[in-house]
Amino acid sequence: MTILVIGRGGQVARALARRGDVEVIGRPDFDLLQPDAIAAEIVRRRPRVVINAAAYTAVDKAEDEPDAAMAINGEAVGAIARSSAEIGAALLHVSTDYVFAGDKSAPYVENDPTGPTGAYGASKLRGEQLALAANPRAIVLRTAWVFDACGANFVRTMLRLAKSRDVITVVADQHGCPTFADDLAAAALAIAADPHHAGIYHCAGSGETTWAAFAEEIFAQSRARGGPHAHVKHIASAEFPTRAKRPANSRLDCAKLAREYGFVMRPWREALGACLDEIAAGGWRVE
Ligand SMILES: NC(=O)c1ccc[n+]([C@@H]2O[C@H](COP(=O)([O-])OP(=O)(O)OC[C@H]3O[C@@H](n4cnc5c(N)ncnc54)[C@H](OP(=O)(O)O)[C@@H]3O)[C@@H](O)[C@H]2O)c1
Numbered sequence: 001m002t003i004l005v006i007g008r009g010g011q012v013a014r015a016l017a018r019r020g021d022v023e024v025i026g027r028p029d030f031d032l033l034q035p036d037a038i039a040a041e042i043v044r045r046r047p048r049v050v051i052n053a054a055a056y057t058a059v060d061k062a063e064d065e066p067d068a069a070m071a072i073n074g075e076a077v078g079a080i081a082r083s084s085a086e087i088g089a090a091l092l093h094v095s096t097d098y099v100f101a102g103d104k105s106a107p108y109v110e111n112d113p114t115g116p117t118g119a120y121g122a123s124k125l126r127g128e129q130l131a132l133a134a135n136p137r138a139i140v141l142r143t144a145w146v147f148d149a150c151g152a153n154f155v156r157t158m159l160r161l162a163k164s165r166d167v168i169t170v171v172a173d174q175h176g177c178p179t180f181a182d183d184l185a186a187a188a189l190a191i192a193a194d195p196h197h198a199g200i201y202h203c204a205g206s207g208e209t210t211w212a213a214f215a216e217e218i219f220a221q222s223r224a225r226g227g228p229h230a231h232v233k234h235i236a237s238a239e240f241p242t243r244a245k246r247p248a249n250s251r252l253d254c255a256k257l258a259r260e261y262g263f264v265m266r267p268w269r270e271a272l273g274a275c276l277d278e279i280a281a282g283g284w285r286v287e
Contacts, residue, residue, distance in 0.1 A: 003192055004047035006030070006038065006080065007054030011151035012094060012143075015185035016053060020192075023047070026054055032072045035079035042083040049192040050084045051092040052077060052131075055124070059098070060243035062120040069119050074126030081134035090137040090195035092188055097144035097176060097204070099125045102247020107177075107208070109253045110142075110200040118244035128200070137198050141188060144204040144252055145214070148181035149278035154211070156286045158218045159279065162228035163286075172212035172234035176250045177204035180271035187263050197260045202252035205268030221273055225280045 007013035008026025017024050023045070030038045032054055042050055055073050056062060062069040077093060084091040100108050101115030116122045131138040147155040161168050187203050209217070212234045219229035237246065258264045265271075279286065 002048040003051060004042065004045055004049070005051045005053055007052065010053055011146055011148040011153060011181040012184055013053040014150060015148060015181035016051060016188060019182065019185045020189045022051070032076035033068075035076040038076070039079045039083035042080065042089070043087055046087050047089055049090045049092060049195060050080060051094070051188055051192065052080055053094050055094070056120070059118065059120045059246075062123065063118060063243045066119040066123070069123040070126060073120070073123035074130060077127035078130035078134055081131040081138055085135035085137070090139065090192070091131060091135045092139050092141055092192060092195065093127065093131040094188075095128050095140050095142045096121065096124045097142060097250035097252055098247060099128065099142065100247050100250055102249045104249055107251035107253035108202070110202055110256055117247055120244060132199070137195065139191060139195055139198055140200040141184075141191070141203045142200065142252060143179050143184050144250055145176045145178040146181055146184065147178055147272070147275060149275050149282065154214065155218055155272070155275060156279070158215050159222060159228050159284065159286045162219060162222070162230035165230055167231045167233050168215065169233045169235045169240070170212040170215045171237045171240050172210050173236050174246055174248055174250070175208060175210055177206075177208050177252055178214055178268040178272065179203070179205040179265070180268070180275055182274070183265055183271050187257065187265060190263050191261055201257045201261070202254045203257055204252040204254060204265060205271055206254070206265050207267045207269065208251045209268065217269060217272060218276075221276050225276055227276065227280055227284050
């Protein structure tokens with residue numbers, strides 16, 4: 001067995017399983033709250049590459065459960081990194097744009113200072129640090145605003161809301177790079193084929209947008225395919241308080257990935273079209 005993916009039911013793990021020749025483990029058989037069992041399984045299976053696509057991803061809930069977030073996104077990653085290093089395997093660890101504070105005016109590059117604004121981002125940053133410290137072949141793949149035809153994500157939420165509302169309010173002052181899970185999976189598998197450079201890489205859809213403009217594009221493209229659509233009312237983040245503060249700017253500069261791995265992510269609008277084609281083919285079932 002060559003590639004072992006951790007995270008069975010998640011958006012990214014499922015995209016990896018659809019695209020690649022990989023083995024997937026996850027809950028309920030393996031829980032990151034018992035990292036020793038996962039570490040032992042990695043050593044037993046001896047993969048060439050481990051891809052960790054599992055995480056505590058409930059950004060707001062993490063504010064109330066910082067210990068659980070830290071255990072899953074931080075300490076467990078350390079155990080995965082140690083066990084993969086023990087068998088000489090490369091580790092691709094998926095991380096997030098939310099490790100940044102969001103106060104930079106340009107897209108973030110890999111060595112920009114981090115400064116998470118919430119418990120989720122802090123736990124993911126800890127995971128990055130533990131992965132890089134424990135496995136010299138660790139690659140941290142920071143992604144952002146992940147969407148897919150399945151799972152819980154912004155695209156499906158917008159389409160679901162549009163089935164029952166004419167107007168949807170969406171924040172217009174957070175800037176980022178929507179990323180199709182399938183494209184992220186393609187990038188991860190391309191790297192996994194020959195993981196010769198270790199370190200941090202940004203890997204998000206090409207281009208940038210705001211959540212409100214993203215919603216408008218979702219509805220424009222959905223409408224063109226005969227799907228649900230609604231009018232988007234732009235609001236400021238201050239008008240839509242959430243438990244965790246989100247970075248105002250979490251755009252990721254992915255030039256290093258292109259330079260060192262030759263992989264360029266496609267424009268997010270084009271990827272959105274591919275995702276909507278899948279959802280349309282499934283009869284717009286987004287509940
Ligand atoms: N979604 C985004 O917008 C986004 C943005 C930036 C970065 N990322 C990063 O991308 C990666 C993949 O995210 P995703 O969108 O695919 O997340 P997701 O759909 O929420 O999936 C998370 C996966 O982690 C698993 N998991 C959670 N707690 C676990 C535990 N205690 N033990 C074992 N498995 C556990 C879940 O298992 P169950 O299926 O059993 O629940 C699920 O399979 C994560 O590292 C995330 O931080 C995501």
